[in-house]
Amino acid sequence: xxxxxxxxxPAEVAKFEAMAAEWWDPTGKFKPLxxxxxxxxxxxxxxxxxxxxxxxxxxxxxxxxxxxxIGCGGGLLSEPMARLGxxxxxxxxxxxxxxxxxxxxxxxxxxIDYRHVTAEALAAAGEQFDVVLNMEVVEHVSDxxxxxxxxxxxxxxxxxxxxxxxNRNARSFAMAIxxxxxxxxxxxxxxxxxxxxxxxxxxxxxxxxxxxxxxxxKGFVFNPLNWxxxxxxxxxxxxxxxxxxxxx
Amino acid sequence: xxxDSDILIxxxxxxxxxxxxxxxxxxxxxxxxxxxxxxxxxxxxxDGRSYALALASQRLLAAIGxxxxxxxxxxxxxxxxxxxxxxxxxxxxxxxxxxxxAEIDEGPMGFMLEDRFLRQALLTxxxxxxxxxxxxxxxxVAQQITPGSAEITLASGATLRGALLVGADGRRSGxxxxxxxxxxxxxxxxxxxxxxxxxxxxxxxxxxxxxxxxGPLAIxxxxxxxxSSIVWAEAPEIAAEIAALDDDGFLAALRPRxxxxxxxxxxxxxxxxxxxxxxxxxxxxxxxxxxxGDAAQGVHPIAGQGFNQGLCDxxxxxxxxxxxxxxxxxxxxxxVLERHASWRSFDRASLAFGMDAVNRLFSNDxxxxxxxxxxxxxxxxxxxxxxxxxxxxxxxxxxxxxxxxKGRPA
Numbered sequence: 001x002x003x004x005x006x007x008x009x010p011a012e013v014a015k016f017e018a019m020a021a022e023w024w025d026p027t028g029k030f031k032p033l034x035x036x037x038x039x040x041x042x043x044x045x046x047x048x049x050x051x052x053x054x055x056x057x058x059x060x061x062x063x064x065x066x067x068x069x070i071g072c073g074g075g076l077l078s079e080p081m082a083r084l085g086x087x088x089x090x091x092x093x094x095x096x097x098x099x100x101x102x103x104x105x106x107x108x109x110x111x112i113d114y115r116h117v118t119a120e121a122l123a124a125a126g127e128q129f130d131v132v133l134n135m136e137v138v139e140h141v142s143d144x145x146x147x148x149x150x151x152x153x154x155x156x157x158x159x160x161x162x163x164x165x166x167n168r169n170a171r172s173f174a175m176a177i178x179x180x181x182x183x184x185x186x187x188x189x190x191x192x193x194x195x196x197x198x199x200x201x202x203x204x205x206x207x208x209x210x211x212x213x214x215x216x217x218k219g220f221v222f223n224p225l226n227w228x229x230x231x232x233x234x235x236x237x238x239x240x241x242x243x244x245x246x247x248x
Numbered sequence: 249x250x251x252d253s254d255i256l257i258x259x260x261x262x263x264x265x266x267x268x269x270x271x272x273x274x275x276x277x278x279x280x281x282x283x284x285x286x287x288x289x290x291x292x293x294x295d296g297r298s299y300a301l302a303l304a305s306q307r308l309l310a311a312i313g314x315x316x317x318x319x320x321x322x323x324x325x326x327x328x329x330x331x332x333x334x335x336x337x338x339x340x341x342x343x344x345x346x347x348x349x350a351e352i353d354e355g356p357m358g359f360m361l362e363d364r365f366l367r368q369a370l371l372t373x374x375x376x377x378x379x380x381x382x383x384x385x386x387x388x389v390a391q392q393i394t395p396g397s398a399e400i401t402l403a404s405g406a407t408l409r410g411a412l413l414v415g416a417d418g419r420r421s422g423x424x425x426x427x428x429x430x431x432x433x434x435x436x437x438x439x440x441x442x443x444x445x446x447x448x449x450x451x452x453x454x455x456x457x458x459x460x461x462x463g464p465l466a467i468x469x470x471x472x473x474x475x476s477s478i479v480w481a482e483a484p485e486i487a488a489e490i491a492a493l494d495d496d497g498f499l500a501a502l503r504p505r506x507x508x509x510x511x512x513x514x515x516x517x518x519x520x521x522x523x524x525x526x527x528x529x530x531x532x533x534x535x536x537x538x539x540x541g542d543a544a545q546g547v548h549p550i551a552g553q554g555f556n557q558g559l560c561d562x563x564x565x566x567x568x569x570x571x572x573x574x575x576x577x578x579x580x581x582x583x584v585l586e587r588h589a590s591w592r593s594f595d596r597a598s599l600a601f602g603m604d605a606v607n608r609l610f611s612n613d614x615x616x617x618x619x620x621x622x623x624x625x626x627x628x629x630x631x632x633x634x635x636x637x638x639x640x641x642x643x644x645x646x647x648x649x650x651x652x653x654k655g656r657p658a
Contacts, residue, residue, distance in 0.1 A: 026583045034583065041575035056574040057657075059275045059379065080576025107396035108578065109250045 009142040023074020023100055032186040033076060039220055039229035040135060040241070041080050044162050047216065047243045048131055051160045060085025068129040068154060070119050071137040075101040075112065082110040086131070090114040091122060123150040130156055134163040135241075138203070139196045148210040155246040161212060164220065164241035168197035172238045175222070200236050207244050216243040252408045253279040253381065254579060255569075256400055258388050258423045259416030260284060263541035263558040265370040265380075267414060269312040270562055272379035274570035274658055276579070279408055280374060281400070283417075285385040297363040297442065297520065298477045300325065300455065300468055305559045306359050307655035309366075317369035323471040324356035326453035356453070360468050360477065391426045398536040398580060412569075412580040415539040419527050419546030424539055429529050436524040438463045439487035441480040443519040445502075448511025450474055458505070462486060463524070465505055475516055478502070481524060491521045528596065533589045536580035538565060545596055557595070563652035564591045570658040591648070 022028040063085035072090030219232035220239035260282025268278040328347040390401040398413035415423025451469035463481025541558030
């Protein structure tokens with residue numbers, strides 16, 4: 001299921017296909033993602049609750065919201081959003097992720113529409129969502145501008161996009177490439193291409209050109225002393241996240 | 249598999265309903281499976297059993313909306329007096345530690361509350377809470393953990409599924425046993441004699457604790473009027489003899505230990521006796537499983553720490569589950585439950601060690617130990633900073649407290 005406007009870099013997809021088992025083992029290959037996930041979810045759920053005026057202390061606060069999780073992998077973000085009551089489409093360009101995610105959602109008693117499809121193909125089909133989750137994807141695509149424009153088209157007017165990526169500087173090279181890939185071996189060597197990392201100002205520019213209004217930016221900061229992630233107002237030096245809305 | 253509820257709570261005593269109510273406030277649904285029928289739970293005359301609630305526990309009960317139902321029946325603990333006593337010497341022994349609520353800003357150090365009022369208030373509250381389903385008169389015969397759910401089978405044949413199974417079923421927890429979790433047990437070689445007494449003089453909100461050679465005697469103030477709850481620990485052989493006495497004989501044995509500072513004493517309500525031991529589950533969480541209250545640690549009831557510890561379990565588990573629920577995590581995931589276990593582990597370890605050590609130190613007639621602890625008491629008594637620390641500790645206000653124990657939402 002690909003289209004002529006596909007901007008997914010085939011080499012990048014192949015790399016993730018090789019990693020596509022063991023998604024849900026918190027101590028396995030995807031341990032770094034599991035470690036980071038609570039912090040990503042804190043940001044996503046709080047932004048979504050604020051944008052759509054929902055109470056997170058309700059049983060199903062996101063009831064009625066349609067959510068797209070781009071690059072859903074094993075469903076680490078799709079499942080929480082579905083559990084919170086959202087109607088979720090999980091899209092992944094790597095076909096092997098889809099059955100893994102489907103089996104796990106079924107075990108968890110969750111209905112999630114997992115599809116082997118690209119963002120561009122969904123946009124071309126005219127699908128629209130209240131929330132588009134675009135987490136750690138933009139640094140893997142070949143044409144970020146046309147990809148973000150597709151994300152814009154996937155949002156209903158008033159819809160919210162959460163987009164996270166990695167900054168491009170000496171510290172991000174040290175942390176994300178040398179630290180995570182070479183020293184800690186959290187990620188296979190070659191997972192990330194430092195040249196494709198995007199500075200916050202560049203990302204804001206790309207988002208604005210795609211027609212979206214940036215509303216928030218925060219850092220995701222890893223603290224090696226207590227081995228945990230947290231959200232930072234100021235430190236955008238390595239991992240960072242943005243929220244933007246499609247004007248109504 | 250679709251879930252019947254988010255949380256399956258086995259045990260309808262105090263901690264189970266408290267957890268169900270606290271979790272309902274953050275949007276989590278529970279089913280409380282209760283072996284006793286509603287009629288049995290509701291039929292509670294005065295039986296003398298009562299709790300010394302730490303201030304932190306009272307705050308939790310207020311935060312989950314139960315306190316207002318029982319406040320009129322609660323006696324504030326305004327003073328705590330701890331004395332090293334010998335049989336026959338009563339409370340007048342010269343070495344004592346006095347803790348006074350006026351020394352800390354937070355208010356009373358705790359409250360005395362009869363079991364029957366608390367039980368009834370919790371029962372009424374879970375019946376009224378739409379996110380809680382009460383299944384009275386039902387016992388669990390089997391439990392099973394699958395990748396996506398925890399499943400229990402009831403004696404009536406019904407099967408219930410949830411994301412998380414919580415064992416709040418006491419020190420002989422069936423949930424713990426069925427999960428194959430071993431328990432460690434320490435026998436204190438003591439039996440607690442429990443009863444309530446009426447006395448001629450007012451207690452003025454003072455809780456007395458005498459450390460006797462065979463174990464502590466606690467005199468805890470009850471409302472209304474001049475009544476106190478007695479927790480009297482003795483060596484099992486002596487306790488058996490005293491328990492076998494008629495009421496007059498029992499009072500005759502109690503009087504010299506009790507002393508006459510409250511005037512003449514009379515029995516009020518029934519007498520109970522409990523062998524004292526500490527039992528701890530080797531672990532309190534597993535795959536889609538958590539143990540709370542006495543199922544996690546069944547504690548020697550010195551200073552009422554058993555129920556207070558249970559409410560600490562309720563508060564930390566609720567906060568961990570609330571945070572997980574708000575971010576859409578699977579509340580039964582091992583990763584989530586481990587956060588609760590590690591938060592509680594220090595308390596659990598110091599509890600097991602501390603209670604054991606305090607009791608062994610005080611329940612001894614060796615002259616050297618007596619001298620040492622008398623000097624220790626004198627030292628605490630003369631150092632206001634240290635004394636305030638003990639007061640806050642008794643009130644449950646020290647350590648990294650979960651929000652509910654500060655009276656704030658989870």
